[in-house]
């Protein structure tokens with residue numbers, strides 16, 4: 001797989017490719033098949049929509065008991081972010097101390113390498129959030 005295609009797939013999967021409903025302009029992430037507002041009117045009218053990757057912290061919490069995948073990173077901060085497109089994403093917040101996080105803080109999506117599986121060499125990527133200032 002070439003790099004541009006790989007990068008695009010990573011972005012679709014992790015950075016937020018949603019859909020925009022043409023009749024009403026609502027954006028959904030993850031993508032939906034039907035707009036609950038327009039229902040039948042939205043069928044065939046949902047277009048791919050790339051989120052800008054910026055938003056504001058709604059709530060946050062510090063996690064001390066790790067899930068398996070996050071074993072190496074305790075404690076870490078999980079946030080719910082209201083994206084500029086009015087959809088919510090959940091993810092890990094990095095590059096900031098827990099004490100410095102506050103509701104309304106402006107954050108952006110960043111793609112980080114999460115780990116590598118041996119011996120196949122599969123590399124995992126995922127999105128995280130970081131402060132924009």
Ligand SMILES: [Zn+2]
Nearest residue numbers: 021024035038
């Ligand atoms: Zn709609």
